[in-house]
Amino acid sequence: MAKRKRITAQMVADRAGVSRSAVSRAFTKGSYLEESKRRRILGIAAEIGYQPNALAAGLQGGRSRLVAVIEGDIRNAHDTTLISRLCSALNANGFWPILVSGTPINGYTEALAFPLDALIVRGGSMSKDLVHRCAKLGIPMICYGRPTEELNIDSVHCKNQAGMQLATELLVSKGRQKFGFLGGPDQFYSSMKRRKGVLNALENAGLDLQAEAASDFSVDGGFTAAKTLLTGNGHIDALVCANDAMAIGALGAARALGIAIPDALSVVGFDDADMADWQITKLTTVRNPLETTVQEVLNLLVDRINNPDRECRTIRVEPQLVIRGTH
Amino acid sequence: MAKRKRITAQMVADRAGVSRSAVSRAFTKGSYLEESKRRRILGIAAEIGYQPNALAAGLQGGRSRLVAVIEGDIRNAHDTTLISRLCSALNANGFWPILVSGTPINGYTEALAFPLDALIVRGGSMSKDLVHRCAKLGIPMICYGRPTEELNIDSVHCKNQAGMQLATELLVSKGRQKFGFLGGPDQFYSSMKRRKGVLNALENAGLDLQAEAASDFSVDGGFTAAKTLLTGNGHIDALVCANDAMAIGALGAARALGIAIPDALSVVGFDDADMADWQITKLTTVRNPLETTVQEVLNLLVDRINNPDRECRTIRVEPQLVIRGTH
DNA sequence: ACGGAATGTGCACACGTGTTCAGTACGAGT
DNA sequence: ACTCGTACTGAACACGTGTGCACATTCCGT
Numbered sequence: 001m002a003k004r005k006r007i008t009a010q011m012v013a014d015r016a017g018v019s020r021s022a023v024s025r026a027f028t029k030g031s032y033l034e035e036s037k038r039r040r041i042l043g044i045a046a047e048i049g050y051q052p053n054a055l056a057a058g059l060q061g062g063r064s065r066l067v068a069v070i071e072g073d074i075r076n077a078h079d080t081t082l083i084s085r086l087c088s089a090l091n092a093n094g095f096w097p098i099l100v101s102g103t104p105i106n107g108y109t110e111a112l113a114f115p116l117d118a119l120i121v122r123g124g125s126m127s128k129d130l131v132h133r134c135a136k137l138g139i140p141m142i143c144y145g146r147p148t149e150e151l152n153i154d155s156v157h158c159k160n161q162a163g164m165q166l167a168t169e170l171l172v173s174k175g176r177q178k179f180g181f182l183g184g185p186d187q188f189y190s191s192m193k194r195r196k197g198v199l200n201a202l203e204n205a206g207l208d209l210q211a212e213a214a215s216d217f218s219v220d221g222g223f224t225a226a227k228t229l230l231t232g233n234g235h236i237d238a239l240v241c242a243n244d245a246m247a248i249g250a251l252g253a254a255r256a257l258g259i260a261i262p263d264a265l266s267v268v269g270f271d272d273a274d275m276a277d278w279q280i281t282k283l284t285t286v287r288n289p290l291e292t293t294v295q296e297v298l299n300l301l302v303d304r305i306n307n308p309d310r311e312c313r314t315i316r317v318e319p320q321l322v323i324r325g326t327h
Numbered sequence: 328m329a330k331r332k333r334i335t336a337q338m339v340a341d342r343a344g345v346s347r348s349a350v351s352r353a354f355t356k357g358s359y360l361e362e363s364k365r366r367r368i369l370g371i372a373a374e375i376g377y378q379p380n381a382l383a384a385g386l387q388g389g390r391s392r393l394v395a396v397i398e399g400d401i402r403n404a405h406d407t408t409l410i411s412r413l414c415s416a417l418n419a420n421g422f423w424p425i426l427v428s429g430t431p432i433n434g435y436t437e438a439l440a441f442p443l444d445a446l447i448v449r450g451g452s453m454s455k456d457l458v459h460r461c462a463k464l465g466i467p468m469i470c471y472g473r474p475t476e477e478l479n480i481d482s483v484h485c486k487n488q489a490g491m492q493l494a495t496e497l498l499v500s501k502g503r504q505k506f507g508f509l510g511g512p513d514q515f516y517s518s519m520k521r522r523k524g525v526l527n528a529l530e531n532a533g534l535d536l537q538a539e540a541a542s543d544f545s546v547d548g549g550f551t552a553a554k555t556l557l558t559g560n561g562h563i564d565a566l567v568c569a570n571d572a573m574a575i576g577a578l579g580a581a582r583a584l585g586i587a588i589p590d591a592l593s594v595v596g597f598d599d600a601d602m603a604d605w606q607i608t609k610l611t612t613v614r615n616p617l618e619t620t621v622q623e624v625l626n627l628l629v630d631r632i633n634n635p636d637r638e639c640r641t642i643r644v645e646p647q648l649v650i651r652g653t654h
Numbered sequence: 655a656c657g658g659a660a661t662g663t664g665c666a667c668a669c670g671t672g673t674t675c676a677g678t679a680c681g682a683g684t
Numbered sequence: 685a686c687t688c689g690t691a692c693t694g695a696a697c698a699c700g701t702g703t704g705c706a707c708a709t710t711c712c713g714t
Contacts, residue, residue: 005465006442008670019694024672031673032692049460054440055391056670059382059699069426071411077601080407084398088429096441099396099424102415113381114423115333115700133376138332219605252607274404275602278546280579335700346664351702358703359662383700386669442670661710669701678693684686 007050016044027052054096058115063305065094067118068111071101072125076217077245078273079122082144082290086120089294093302109133118142118301123157123189140304142297146189147314154300156293156315160190160270163286163319164197167268168240170284171327172205176238176266180211180229182222182250184242191217191242194270198240210234215246222249230257230265237265244269244276244285251281251326266327276322284327287320334377343371354379381423385442390632392421394445395438398428399452403544404572405600406449409471409617413447416621420629436460445469445628450484450516467631469624473516474641481627483620483642487517487597490613490646491524494595495567497611498654499532503565503593507538507556509549509577511569518544518569521597525567537561542573549576557584557592564592571596571603571612578608578653593654609652619644 009023016023018037025031026041044050058064067090074080087097095118100111107127111119116139121130123146131151134141143155168179181198184191202209213229215221222245230236230253241247247269251261259265269276272287296315304310336350343350345364352358353368371377385391394417401407414424427438434454438446443466448457450473458478461468470482495506508525511518529536540556542548549572557563557580568574574596578588586592596603599614623642631637 006670007464010670020671021673021694024670025693028672034692037692049463051436051440052672053386053442053670055382055386055442056699057672059380059386059670059701060672061699062672064382071414074411077404080411084401084407084410084428087398087426091427091429096438097426099414099426100418101411102418109378111423113378115380115382136376137334219602219607223606249605249607252605255607275546278576278579279550280546280576280582333700337700347701348664348703349662351700352663355702361662364662379702380700383669384702386671386700387702388669389702656714657712659710659712661708663706663708665704665706667702667704671699672697674695674697676693676695679691681688681690683688 006053007048009050009052012041012045012048012050015048016041023050024052063117064115065096066114066116067095067097067120067301068114068116069097069099070108070111070119070121070125071099072108072122073103074101076243077275078243078271078288078290081274082293085290085294086297089298093298095301112137112139117305120144120297120301122146123148123155138308140301140308142300142304144293144297147316149312149314152312154304154312154314156296156300156317158190158288158293158317158319160193160319161197161200163288163321164194164240164242164270165201166197166319166321167270167284167286168198168201169204170321170323171238171240171266171268172201172207174266174327177207178210178235178237179207180213180236180239181209182225182229182239182241182246183212183214184217184246186214188217194242210236217243217245219245219249219252222246223253224249226250226253227257230254230259239265239267241267241269244271244273244283247283247285247326248275248281251283262326268327272322276324282325284324285322287322289317289320292317333380334375336377336379339368339372339375339377342375343368350377351379390444391442392423393441393443394422394424394447394628395441395443396424396426397435397438397446397448397452398426399435399449400430401428403570404602405570405598405615405617408601409620412617412621413624416625420625439464439466444632447471447624447628449473450475450482465635467628467635469627469631471620471624474643476639476641479639481631481639481641483623483627483644485517485615485620485644485646487520487646488524488527490615490648491521491567491569491597492528493524493646493648494597494611494613495525495528496532497648497650498565498567498593498595499528499534501593501654504534505537505562505564506534507540507563507566508536509552509556509566509568509573510539510541511544511573513541515544521569537563544570544572546572546576546579549573550580551576553577553580554584557581557586566592566594568594568596571598571600571610574610574612574653575602575608578610589653595654599649603649603651611651611654612649614647614649616644616647 213225215225269285276283434456540552542552596612603610
């Protein structure tokens with residue numbers, strides 16, 4: 001073997017005694033071709049294992065069905081899950097996701113070597129250069145996790161502020177009065193908005209934020225930060241966390257300190273990640289719905305491809321309170 | 328815009344007053360081209376945003392640098408992490424991973440529409456058809472998670488049996504005598520081998536397995552199964568779990584039942600997943616090293632591309648005992 | 655001054671496909 | 685019989701690139 005010889009349409013044509021065009025037509029539905037001939041061609045193709053070369057087809061002017069998914073540096077397990085689902089959805093809709101991860105070399109513009117049908121990127125991984133080049137080349141760009149109206153780019157993101165406000169209001173309604181907030185890295189858009197949600201709810205209730213700490217969206221980070229927060233001077237009876245991982249760390253810290261949950265302390269998170277629903281966790285949280293987000297991204301993408309000149313759109317996904325056992 | 332006009336080498340050539348060949352050569356290192364001319368070309372290319380079209384280049388006979396990564400139906404969080412790392416590594420080495428996930432339609436053979444440089448697949452997601460077609464087309468196939476010598480396919484997998492045996496021996500050396508085993512789905516190759524490791528260690532120590540249950544590699548599954556196991560008739564002082572997720576579920580079950588860990592019960596897992604090292608967990612486990620696996624897969628791949636006719640190779644990755652706090 | 659090596663460049667081909675365009679065969683309508 | 689429309693087909697082109705080959709130019713040694 002070794003010779004890596006690709007099976008071409010010409011071979012099928014020779015074998016079937018037809019022209020190469022006929023073979024192409026046999027695979028293109030909506031083309032004129034005598035039914036018996038089409039069946040014979042498809043039969044021979046299956047027999048010798050012929051498949052139209054997607055590269056050549058993509059070159060041929062039309063759509064390539066290739067979509068770059070810029071993963072960037074992933075921190076959050078929830079993000080990894082989202083990407084995985086997104087790729088599945090792309091597959092199911094006949095697209096081929098090319099995953100671009102790791103640290104950016106040229107702001108991820110290397111991926112533009114392919115004639116992409118679209119490019120999907122997380123808000124945090126967008127570079128000016130990438131945006132500029134995509135616009136110039138006319139490649140649709142879909143962003144998730146952050147609004148991008150000002151850049152004239154389609155985007156999908158969860159209503160972070162409203163969601164966290166909902167969760168905080170729940171705790172207020174339970175009679176909690178001394179609130180702490182466990183945030184993520186400063187530059188994270190989502191963490192900033194979620195914090196705002198907490199402050200809004202507290203202001204509406206005439207309460208103040210008693211304590212605050214920032215960590216890195218990880219379980220361990222949450223554990224350490226919560227431990228400090230809970231052993232600090234001011235007493236706290238409610239801890240709102242900017243994501244589920246940190247909330248779970250906080251639960252561990254409370255347990256280590258002998259603080260009863262939810263009797264002495266309410267803890268809520270954000271995302272409704274897998275681990276929030278574990279029986280050993282049962283974290284009260286806010287659902288940041290993956291399926292909806294994925295579906296909306298796909299809708300935007302398909303819609304944009306069919307109608308390249310339409311106005312850009314920003315989809316705000318509705319968060320949802322998930323009542324479990326830690327509030 | 329809308330016209331999605333790709334910038335071609337010809338445009339750069341016109342602008343620079345050279346032939347199109349010169350432009351191609353400017354981007355191909357190792358080609359003869361006057362240095363000043365090369366610089367001028369690259370300058371103009373950067374200016375108008377030209378990049379060689381990877382599709383056209385791939386079509387041109389040589390390597391396409393495309394690698395299909397068959398993800399299949401992912402169950403395990405650890406698998407998702409592996410795939411993410413794998414894609415990063417492929418990126419870093421100049422390959423473009425096309426992710427194929429979801430349920431197989433034709434045994435994942437649709438991905439062969441691309442002239443792939445290679446195809447990476449998990450042991451569990453291999454179909455006879457896929458193997459056959461790849462062999463016929465001369466596309467290198469790398470498998471991970473299962474040995475595949477009999478199929479003449481390169482593969483990488485962890486020494487499941489030896490690893491679990493190591494962990495069991497650790498518990499034996501601590502004086503544990505009543506062992507339970509928490510396994511995964513029957514058809515999982517890895518679970519089977521890990522169980523064998525437990526039995527080996529016990530046999531060497533003259534001990535019997537006291538109790539056994541099978542679950543689904545998930546935290547919740549582990550929780551439920553462990554609860555049953557721990558409340559059953561036979562008393563148990565050591566619980567060996569086929570992966571970390573189930574072990575963490577088991578830890579939760581023990582806590583719920585008021586069983587002190589590690590005083591009254593030892594628990595060990597397998598994988599050394601992220602969650603095993605959480606401060607709230609500190610699970611004693613066996614490292615199934617991701618980085619090594621990824622690196623070995625990449626080595627096999629590059630080596631195979633450079634030398635298509637070499638003998639197939641099976642790499643057995645050495646597991647490593649990770650001592651933490653639950654044994 | 656002259657032959658030959660060394661260096662640099664452009665032409666043309668190949669890669670494998672989808673699709674347009676002109677053209678053939680054939681049946682039906684007048 | 686003649687025209688017209690219909691069903692079908694093959695030749696040819698375009699997509700954008702890398703590279704073999706032949707040719708042009710420069711340089712050097714004698």
